[in-house]
Amino acid sequence: MAALPRRIIKETQRLMQEPVPGISAVPDDTNARYFHVIVTGPEDSPFEGGLFKLELFLPEDYPMSAPKVRFITKIYHPNIDRLGRICLDILKDKWSPALQIRTVLLSIQALLSAPNPDDPLANDVAELWKVNESEAIRNAKEWTRRYAMDN
Amino acid sequence: MSGAECESDMDCSGSDCGDAGYEDYYSTQPWDGEIDNDINFDKQKQDPEYAVYECLRVDEVERLLNENVEFLTTNLQITPSLAKLFLHAHEWDLQDILLKYQDNTSNIMIDSKIILSHSVDPLFNMKFLKGNLCSVCFLTFPTERFSTLNCGHSFCNDCWCAYFETQILQGVSTGIRCMANSCSILAPEDFVLSLLIKPIMRERYQQFVFRDYVKSHPQLRFCPGPNCQIVIRSKELRSKRVICSICKTVFCFRCGMDYHAPTDCDTIKKWLTKCADDSETANYISAHTKDCPKCHICIEKNGGCNHMQCYNCKHDFCWMCLGDWKTHGSEYYECSRYKENPNIAHESVHAQAREALKKYLHYYERWENHSKSLKLEEQTLEEIKLRIQKKVMNASGTWIDWQHLFEAASLLARCRYTLQYTYPYAYYMEAGPRKELFEYQQAQLEAEIENLSWKIERAETTDRGDLENQMDIAEKRRITLLKDFLEV
Incomplete structure (x- = not known):
């Protein structure tokens, strides 16, 4: 495997030295491009109190291409599907090489605070979020309790 | 290269009709470079399918585009x-660009994503450039190894190059934006080419740019034929039948799909999507055999004509509705018409679904x-060729x-x-006198088409005058229908 670019080394160092509040990202022992991520559910959101596991992978042409990120913990959210895939513009066409792992994870945390049912990935969830928001929020809390609180 | 300079193939009357072979029907096109609008209008009135267009090679298109570029560089004194960038952002409308440029130069620069409407965040460059640090690779370089777009965002040349390569591999060319987060400024061609090093990438970039220019130009369409390099140019964006002079592909200029008169572009798209979705339901229809309605012998259809005659009992019937052919020639011919159930609104949902299907x-x-x-009649044409050969050999x-x-x-x-394309048209029509x-x-x-098909298949026994008369009637019916219902 080719040597790790300085950019990835620097980013990793900074993530360890000055971690983002509520987010932990640790590179895998065997692959420095694969990160184990834990995001805490934001306050005043239905995900509050939950710990959500994600995986993040930096592709060969990172930072020219966006990192690949996926939720491992099940989550009830209109922009995250059953496989944990995330609908977020900066992970797709709005990616900029000037963005970093920390900015991506902050955007994902912000997505938990502000679900966007008008740009859905999980259609059934988005539908309920639009027609009956309180029930959708109840479901999200229930899923958080069931899947994101037992270690 | 312009299209074949031939008469409109629609100028049919009597025995002059159809002076082209089957292949040639779609390939002969009336083309006249600078035809007068009056003449155009006249031909349009006579022939609803009349179209003016030309087939261009890549170098001819390049010349055409370059003329536009040169016009702007000399008139506005710009690179x-x-x-x-102006042309691509304004659909190659020279007058529009000139007006906007004279009216407010900075507005058109902002609209075309050449400059920002606000100045760039001064912190951005201060933070990184002080130490000559590139914010993408985190490496330091001397100042001359950095390049900056109009927005002021500065990155090292190696990162720009790697970024462009990634974008090009994803098929992006004219749409390559600045690398800074949420900066919408576009990278102009000379900027990209000054930083791209690999010849293969430069070549690919230029190909993609050309493709984008043609696609953004309202008068130009790539020929949809496989591996065909031809670009069709028409001054009006209408659903007209055009034919590529090289690969002979026939398509609608507006939507690029198979030509579909009298149905319009949106309707045919809806219809084709529906057919693709419902293909399983409709599959049973594709059986090639039916039983004779009189003697019930199994018949395989091997010709295009829908007027069938059972070889066993000689019963004449219609392949579509299996009705007696005698009722088909008359005014009460109703095989093509779908009779809607007038009480359907009061029926159950289930019954309505069944009726819809x-x-x-x-x-x-x-x-x-x-x-x-149509396909079977192509085979008939092959048989006709053999038949003619035999006749010529026998000196008849x-x-x-x-x-x-x-x-x-x-x-x-x-x-x-x-006729084939009248069915989607009818399907989406609302009931009423027009339908x-x-x-x-x-x-x-x-009815006239089936008569004609019948006569062609049996050409030895029908005389030429009769056949030509039938040809004239069929074409007149076609033109009448198009005149009344084709909207382009």
Whole structure:
């Protein structure tokens, strides 16, 4: 495997030295491009109190291409599907090489605070979020309790 | 290279009709470079399918685009790269660009994503450039190894190059934006080319840029034929039938799909999507055999004509509806018409769904059947060739004496093609007097087409005058229908 670019080394160092509040990202022992991520559910959101596991992978042409990120913990959210895939513009066409792992994870945390049912990935969830928001929020809390609180 | 300079193939009257072979029907096009609008209008009135266009090679298109670029560079005193950004952002409308440029230069620069409407965040460059640090690779370089777009965002040349390569590999060219987060400024051609090093990447970038320019130009369309390099140019963006002079692909200039008169672009798209979705339901129809309605012997259809005669009992019937053919020639011909259930609104949801499917299948069967007939009639044409050869060998007439059979076959193909595309049109039409008129004309056209097909298949026993008369009637029916219902 080719040597790790300085950019990835620097980013990793900074993530360890000055971690983002509520987010932990640790590179895998065997692959420095694969990160184990834990995001805490934001306050005043239905995900509050939950710990959500994600995986993040930096592709060969990172930072020219966006990192690949996926939720491992099940989550009830209109922009995250059953496989944990995330609908977020900066992970797709709005990616900029000037963005970093920390900015991506902050955007994902912000997505938990502000679900966007008008740009859905999980259609059934988005539908309920639009027609009956309180029930959708109840479901999200229930899923958080069931899947994101037992270690 | 301009299209073939030939007469409109629609100028048919009597024996002059259909002077082209089957292949040639779609390939002969009236082309006249700088035709007067009056003449245009006249031809349009005579022939609803009349179209003016030209087929251009890549170098001819490049010349055309470059003329536009040069016009702007000399008139506005700007670089060719800048001119291209304006042209691409404004659909190559020179007058529009000139007006906007004279009206407010900075506005058009902002609209074309050449400059920002606000100044760039001063912190951005202070933070990184002080130490000559590139914010993408985190490496330090001397100042001359950095490049900056109009927005002021500065990155090292290696990162720009790697970024461009990634974008190009994803098929992006004219749309390459600045690397800074949420900066919308576009990278002009000269900027990209000054930083791209690999020749293969430069070549690919230029190919993609050309493709984007053609796609953004309202007068230009790539020929959809496989591996065809031709670009069609038409001054009006209408759903007209165009034919590529090289690969002979026929398509609609507006939507690029198979030509579809009298149906419009949106409707045919809806119809084709529906057919693709419902193909399983409709699959059973594709069986090639039916039983004779009189003696019940199994019959395989091997010709295009839908007027069938059972070889066993000689019963004449219609392949589509299996009704007696005698009722088909008359004014009461109703095989093409779908009879809606007048009480359907009061029926159950289930019954309504069944009725909807029945209605769709009625039109789909006819659409599919005429498409098959077209293919079968191509085979008939091959048989005609053999038949003519035999006749010439037996000294019963010369090759020229039998040419009219080819003309008849090409005219038949043209008529049946239009007939096929009348079915999606009818399917989406709302009930009312206009639909009644349409279905009446459609039925008339269908009856005459089947008569013609019948006569061509049995050309030895029918005389030439009779056949030519039938050709004339069928084409007139087709033109009448298009004149009344084709909206372009």
